[in-house]
Amino acid sequence: MYRKTTLYGLTYEFHSLKEIMAKANESRSGDDLAGISAENMKERMAAKLVLADILLSDIRNTPLLDPDTDDVSQLIENNVNEEVYQLVKNWTVADLREYILSDEHTGKDLLTLGSGLTSEMIAAVAKIMSNLDLVQAASKIKIITHCQTKIGQQGVLASRAQPNHPSDHLKGMTASLYEALSFGIGDAVIGINPVIDTTENISALLHETKKVIDQFQIPTQNCVLSHVTSQMRAIEKGAPADLIFQSLAGTQAGNESFGISLSMLEEATTMINEIGTATGPNRWYFESGQGSELSSDAHFDIDQVTLEARCYGLARKFNPFIVNTVVGFIGPEYLYDSKQVIRAGLEDHFMGKMHGLPMGVDVCYTNHMNADQNDMDTLSTLLGTAGVNFVIGVPMADDCMLNYQSLSYHDIATLRSVLRLEPAPAFKGWLERLGLMENGRLTKLAGDPTFFLQNV
Template sequence: MEKKTVLLGETYQFASLKEVLAKANEERSGDELAGIAAANMKERMAAKVVLADVTLSEIRNYPLLSPEEDEVSRIIEEGLDESIYKAVQRWTVADLREYILSDEQSGADLLKLGTGLTSEMIAAAAKIMSNLDLIQAASKIEIITHCQTHIGAAGTLASRAQPNHPSDNLQGMRASAYEALSYGIGDAMIGINPVIDTTDNIAALLKETKEIIDQFSIPTQNCVLSHVTSQIRAIEKGAPADLIFQSLAGSQAAIESFGISVSMLDEATALINEKGTATGPNRWYLETGQGSELSSNSHFDIDQVTLESRCYGLARRYNPFLVNTVVGFIGPEYLYDSKQVMRAGLEDHFMGKMHGLPMGVDVCYTNHMKADQNDMDNLSTLLAAAGVNFVIGVPMADDCMLNYQSLSYHDIATLRSVMKLKPASAFEQWLEQIGIMQNGKLSRHAGDPAYFLTLA
């Protein structure tokens, strides 16, 4: 598929849909590293002009990765609602954008539409949207999921407590979890990134987090973010897990570089449904992040925004409880500075929501990136306005194990206060019962992890 346009007297010609999609991206250091980015702002604008006139049927008829050769492509194709697709196949990407942004269309309308769109179509729409467009569109969409508890209701902002410890010390992890809970953080999940990926260690962390939940009757869920095979072994040996975790990527070659396959994910689904400790139907926690395919040389000259959208096409196969993009974690090779991180966070959140996913964002950056904590404050505020399902908190915004910067527990409490948002309903009731909140506001006990020693 060749496309061209004349912009300000200069002709721009694009040899393929893959090239149009890549060059229509906002500036992205990962695309520059891959050698597929627009050469300048004029070429980027020309690509956006061309992309706006591409029809949805053209996007489907010119696959970036053939379903016969790539399992992620096959899953995206098989998951398409053909009746919805047929009704919109003649739309241009510009038509799709206008429909999404129309005040006449509700969140339910967008969720229905999303079932008939491929991941590439959703990515294409994101590329011709402004940051405010991305916020407006995503804010319409409410996605409620149920593991042990429910999250995602309008007017709420859930949070994952991430009480990591550099040596997986159980008491150190517990102390950090107490601090999170004392700020009202942890309604989405108490989730640990382990240092030691052995069956026994994963089991010990699952048991410790579950013990905290049971001891204080906390309406939340637990998870340990090790490789899915380690979790499978721990769960088969009786470790209590509400959720099972895995990172995803947007091509078959990339997920294979993670040491996983679709059949392995299907096996894990069956296991967590049979032996998991949750009561609800949504039992997956999935993570993504722009740039992972390029880092494993599994991008096939596809841009990182489109590949990220394809992650969500794979994710919706598993009906997850939580999905989040760890937006600034990989580093400046893929997102160079705060402007790129903020744009990526808004893109990912919108694209995930259009796939019908309960999207969260780890609002984060690495220390060698051109960004700081004020930038994370800005992005978290934008995401709260966009209706993000959950964000992640670590002690003092500094993860001592993963060595990156995120949001602190008290940042999330402040964000809720400023944006007039609440924790998930059952969690808020629990906070009121134990005295961390009073009449919808944090009490004098808030921020004091030692308070939980008085409740034990």
């Protein structure tokens, strides 16, 4: 694909769709590291202008990664709704943007449209959208999923409680969990990142979280975020898991670096459906994040926004309960500063929603990144406005096990208050029965983890 355009008296030539897609990205340190980014702002704008005029059919007919050699490409291709695609294949990327942003088209319309698009088409339109465009478009799309409980309803901001502990100490983890619950956090999932990835340890964490859920009759679900095979061994031995988890990459080689394959995900799906402890149909939890493919040398000179969209093309095959991008976790090599993190968080949320996914974001950064907690407040407020399905909370916004910064439990409570959002309906009812919430707002009893010690 050879395209060129003239901008301010200079002619810019692009020799492949892969080059156009990469150079049309907003500034990304990961693309710089890969040597595929635009040289300057003028070249970036030229690439955006060229990309805006490309037909959706051209994108589909010019695969960035051959489906014959990459199973993610093949899966994305096979999952296109052909009836919808035939209606839009002669649209340009600019036409797609106009349709998405038009007030005439609802979230239901966008979900139908998304079913006929490849992940690369969705990535392409994200590249020519402003931050406000991304917020407006995503805010239209509501996706309700059901594991033990339902999340994603209008006016709901759900949350994952992440009470990690640096030694997986069960009492330490539970103490942190009590703090989360006291702030009304945990309706999306109680999810633990384990230090020790053994069957016994994963089983212990699953049993402990399920014990707390049963003891206080909490309408939520549990999960331990270890490698999928480790969870499968624990579940086979009777560990009570509502959800099964795995990180995803946007290429077959990237997934192989994670030690997973499509057949393995299929096997895990069968297991969690047959012997998992949930009652609803959505039993997967997936995570991703821009840059993971580059870190494993599995990016094939494809830009990190497009690769992230391909993660979502893979995820939607499995009808997950929740998906989130750990947006700033990998570090400044991939997202250099707060401006890049904020943009990436909005892109990922929009692209996930356009894939029909129940999209959440871990609003986070590492301490060696040029960002701070005020930047996370900004991103979380934008995401709340954009209708994010859930965000993640850790004690005092500082994960003492993973050593990165996220949102605190009380940050999420504040977001709900400011944006007039509430926990998932069943969880809200539970909080009100305990006296921790009244009329959708936390009471004076909230925020005290000893509440649960007193009510054991």
